[in-house]
Amino acid sequence: MSAPPLPSFRQALAVWWRIGLLSFGGPAAQIAMLHRAVVDEHRWVSERRFLHALNFCTLLPGPEAQQLATYLGWLMHGVRGGLAAGLLFVLPGAAVMLGLSILHATLGEVPAVAALFFGLKAAVLVLVVEALLRIGRRALKGRTAWAVAAAAFVALYALDIPFPAVVLAAAILGFLVPDAFVRTGHGTAGSDASPSALDAVLAADPGRPARMATDARRAGWIAIGLWLAPTAFLVAAGGGVFADVAWFFSKMAVVTVGGAYAVLAYVAQEAVEHYRWLTAPEMLVGLGLAETTPGPLILVLQFVGFLAGHQAAGIAGGVLAAILTLWVTFAPCFAFIFLGAPAVERAHGNRALTGALAAVTAAVVGVIANLALWFGLRVLFAEVRPLELGPARLDLPVPATLDPAALAIAVLAAICLFRLRLGVVRTLAVATAAGLAIRLAF
DSSP: OOOOOOOOHHHHHHHHHHHHHHOOSHHHHHHHHHHIIIIIISOOSOHHHHHHHHHHHHHSBSOHHHHHHHHHHHHHHHHHHHHHHHHHHHHHHHHHHHHHHHHHHHHTTSHHHHHHHHHHHHHHHHHHHHHHHHHHHHHOOSHHHHHHHHHHHHHHHTSOOOHHHHHHHHHHHHHHOGGGTOOSOOSOOOOOSSOOHHHHHHHHOTTHHHHHHHHHHHHHHHHHHHHHHHHHHHHHTTOHHHHHHHHHHHHHHHHOBTHHHHHHHHHHHIIIIISOSSOHHHHHHHHHHHHHSSSOGGGHHHHHHHHHHHHHHHHHHHHHHHHHHHHHHHHHHHHHHHHHGGGGGGGTTOHHHHHHHHHHHHHHHHHHHHHHHHHHHHHHBSOEEEEEETTEEEEEEOGGGBOHHHHHHHHHHHIIIIISOOOHHHHHHHHHHHHHHHHHHO
16 A cells, blocks of 8 residues: 655644644543544554654653644644644643633632532542553553552652652663563554555655754754743742742643643642642642643643632733743643654664653552542542651541532442443533532532
């Protein structure tokens, strides 16, 4: 079978736009959608090249599905292709999230709206548990991986060790002893079923990546400048909450290895307990809204930024802080891809890097377990008290404060997701409707 032609920029743009509008369901579903479009349907990229790009993006901080789209766009049409694919992956969901954030800030206390968000929060707990099980099945293949996951959980839940330190320690361990984590070939594939457009182009023009490298690196450094400039200006000028938003989410942009679920516990604890931009239930609302909108789950940070700005300066402040959050969250994503893409092929097959990736993925299981417990305690119980045990600090629920309605909706969501296999969007719809019915009835 002959390879199809490489698409025009306009043809690719239509596909990126469709993916951006329909990218519901979190990174696993989004990566599957990208694969279906560029590998199966259009045969623009080979299976081997797609998996190699995915492995590279998984190593990076930030949302791997959005960065994968950026990488694939760059492969086909250079910097403008990467920008188009990456931006269209984010903008539809960001626009919807901004509207929902305004709705929450302005009408969140209206009984009907509060009831809708109540059901949403209970269902999110089940989604986090589902993510824990899904990633755990894929990542925990040996005793060492299980030990790393358990250590990450204890470090975060009981010892209050910073999230970045946990991820870094896991990456170093995997890099130094990759054989403890890598048991079979990873990130490679057999021969592709049919030739792809990009492989045909590269076979005819092997110097193409080298010519694209200069523009990619230039774009990467520009993205870094655009990321750091507003942050430095606001911090130097003493920009109050906006400086805090820029600084905090800039830090998040470089430590979010493992995706949105992996970093949410850290973000939630800092935003809720340190900055007091929002409450723990509101953090759950934000994650639920991110689950129901297209685009990366990391858009929940936009919700957090909006509430921080809204608290300080009303709706206008919320909109400004939301835009600032998006800027400092996603500008680094483009920088990482454009600076790393020219060298990514040289990393292919590097066993040490593969070991680091596998170890980080194992640690992420422990991180998500901590997130599930942190959220679960606050969804199902009205009161949580800390228990000090030497260097350890354990959050324990007060049994008498159990919310039966929240428990019932969480069980309903679990049945919808695990037993009936309704999927994320329909499960959230059922749970939201149940929350509305329960709260309005009582």
